[in-house]
Amino acid sequence: MRPRPRPISQGDVAAACGLSEMTVSRVLRGQRGVSPATIAMVQAAARDLGYVPNRIAGALAGARVPLVAVIVPGLSNMVFPEVLMGLAEGLEGSGLQPVLGLGNYDSATEERVLADLLAWRPSAVVLTGLEHSARTREMLLRAGVPVVEIMDSDGPGIDCVVGLSQRAAGRDMGRAVLAAGHRHVVLLQSGQQGDRRQESRFSGFAETLEAAGVPILGRLAYDGASSVPKGRALAEAAIARWPEVDFLYCTNDMIAAGALFALQAAGRAVPGQTGIAGFSGLEILDGLAPRIATTDTGRFEIGRKAGEMILARLDGAARGLRHEIAPRLDPGGTLRR
Amino acid sequence: MRPRPRPISQGDVAAACGLSEMTVSRVLRGQRGVSPATIAMVQAAARDLGYVPNRIAGALAGARVPLVAVIVPGLSNMVFPEVLMGLAEGLEGSGLQPVLGLGNYDSATEERVLADLLAWRPSAVVLTGLEHSARTREMLLRAGVPVVEIMDSDGPGIDCVVGLSQRAAGRDMGRAVLAAGHRHVVLLQSGQQGDRRQESRFSGFAETLEAAGVPILGRLAYDGASSVPKGRALAEAAIARWPEVDFLYCTNDMIAAGALFALQAAGRAVPGQTGIAGFSGLEILDGLAPRIATTDTGRFEIGRKAGEMILARLDGAARGLRHEIAPRLDPGGTLRR
């Protein structure tokens, strides 16, 4: 007898026990109302046959698809991998599987990827930031599933929001920079089109400084993905162009690390002559001396909370849950004093 | 009239055009043999109604589930995020969606996660390393889908293998270290149980040195996830215990970076007094001075190739494809000479 071409189905298990598929289904889903003897028999048969449930069929029949669509812009800078790990933890034990889509930092791609993922009729959607194309919003509304927007909390969300106020983070850093006595500040930023989180952060920062009569000396942007060498190059350009600069506020920690190397190579005391701050609180920084000032964004926590929020919503909680992660400023050793 | 509670289905589109579902299905899948007028009509109706195909139903009917199960041990060290990005690129345009599972560097978890993912009846499975539990192997065999094992190529695979010979990478580094004149070598390693890739690498390295009459001075291990501070602490312990050490071979670049900071802080010249090498070729290193010697593992490339291999196998290629990524030794500036 040659092996069956098709994998074992619930029907096979049912036949093996002399029961109906329905009873097998109940046992395998742990529903109550089945006698202990039957439960034991079904479980034994399922194990012996090597039965693997078919979630595709289950999803089609049950209207509930235990998938969560997750769209992050990219995985290249350690921020989103950490969020994903948090999300995995938050979803742990719920039976919900994350399905990943890469939005490539671009809302047209995000829209396309979302359309692809919605075709799986996921039970929830997680996406990054608060800014999305009109069609993206429409698709999400139509889908009628819980939506969690993560990372940013400066504005209204489609449904739930877990994030931090980028603007507040910028303001906090602005106050710390003022208090440290820096007065000639240059921003090193990503040239990424419409990175709204960066914009909010920098505008919170700039407003705080300007309110204190300290204008921003200038801004320099880089193209493409962040990297330490780009930060270094940018910082070199900044000190060449504005020799009087005494603070570099960098859009993220990679850039800040590069800036630190540039300043050290140029023989400028840090923070005595020029201070630095980054953003994110990446682990990479842990070993640098001096430790770079940054704002920790609780990335893992954001992911975890997003997972919990999804579970809450699926459990009947009302739309529009919000959870604010407080930006935690870590002054490190690159602010004066 | 209140809106339909259920999302638009293919049947709704068919009804709107006065056609059968079958014809709509053909148009939407781009099958040939439909008149241009019909195609246009269906597409217009689908767009107007905001129809989103239901891949769950399609998968159940078509026996082909356009999902690829991907199990990586974790996302915490930038290696696997890069692999995932490569995989996403390799799968681009094929309609295959990666579904991620985290194996948590532990084969029992891997087994559990695999069982969960196989319940989706994916078209292919990607997993990390060549060592898996007996049940894991059995499930994979039973599933009867292409399997690609990535990262390691020191041994036979279940089906396809894309990776590099960790042993060869270790040997290469061993030769480079010998050539550079280092003679008192300490290994800084992860305490992770059964990290076979690390073991292969270190044993290739140690054999090469020992064959040249240079024994390994000692090994120190750390617990948990890699980080720069752990590397620093480990290196401090190493120089305290073996003051004569003149080379630290680290299990990865994070540890190596920490070791560099420790040596610099201890006032030991690098590489004059003590050399360092890491492993992976992470971007983090790009900014450090001196640049740390490492072995680039072509992580993105591994992911991309794995994706291509899956497509080839689904397209009829025979089992057992192998692709060897040559470990690329980057001597940086932390080997003598």
Place this chain on the structure above:
DNA sequence: AAGGTCTGTGGTAACGATAACAGGACGCTA
């Protein structure tokens, strides 16, 4: 003893798509 609740189980019909085959309309050849 009659009428109720509760327990455990089975039957049947979806769920939304696709595979495989069937067949009508049309034009061309002989």
Place this chain on the structure above:
DNA sequence: TAGCGTCCTGTTATCGTTACCACAGACCTT
């Protein structure tokens, strides 16, 4: 004009599971 192939579209069955309802028997209650 019959015969045949091509092009296009429809019909029917099926994928593996779960929802919903039915129902037999055990066990109470009065």
